[in-house]
Amino acid sequence: MNRLFDIIIASSAIVVLGVVMLLTAVVIRLKMGSPVLFKHIRPGLHEKPFVMYKFRTMAEERNEAGELLTDEGRLSPLGRFLRKSSLDELPQLINVLKGDLSIVGPRPLYRSYLSLYSPYQARRHEVKPGITGWAQVNGRNDVSWEKRFELDVWYVDNRSLFLDMKIIGMTIKKVMNTEGVNQPGHATMPDFKGNKERD
Secondary structure: OHHHHHHHHHHHHHHHHHHHHHHHHHHHOOOOOEOOOEEEEOOOOOEEEEEEEOOOOOOEEEOOOOOOOOOHHHHHHHHHHHHOOOOHHOOHHHHHHHOOOEEEHHHHHHHHHHHHHOOHHEEEEEOOOEEEEEOHHHHOOOOHHHHHHHHHHHHHHHHHHHHHHHHHHHHHHHHHHOOOOOOOOOOOOOOOOOOOOOO
């Protein structure tokens, strides 16, 4: 049932938003050049890796030593707009059709975080990751890592089709209001550094 729900929603969204996705790709190509898509390997269901797609939001600007600038330095005005509007997430609809993602589920994070999770936090990988999730509609990136993981595990224990539909509705409202895109004082979500084990 969940897989059928994902296919119907993702297919419908691609049809409705196809022109928006095409225009977004063209603007990125003109303003920032290639590549248009940002591809990154993320852990999915049971920590199995997959390639996640997003529209590119950062420039490849480097300092005199040839090192990439900080996220703040590379995030262009266009990139800020794409993130604030969540347009950068639209290519993940392809991941949903491929079966890598669900529409709703804990957001896929970096593989480097896997060794930092407590057993409790690692439970977020008991379900397929999603484009949006319970943590996203309850603060998005404007909450601590600890709270975010608590929300993810709560979703794992309480997931249902009704809850997924509720989260989708709340997500649309969040996107329209552009709430909680960043943590205060950060261009993006700060890296997770790990914490004490939790039973």
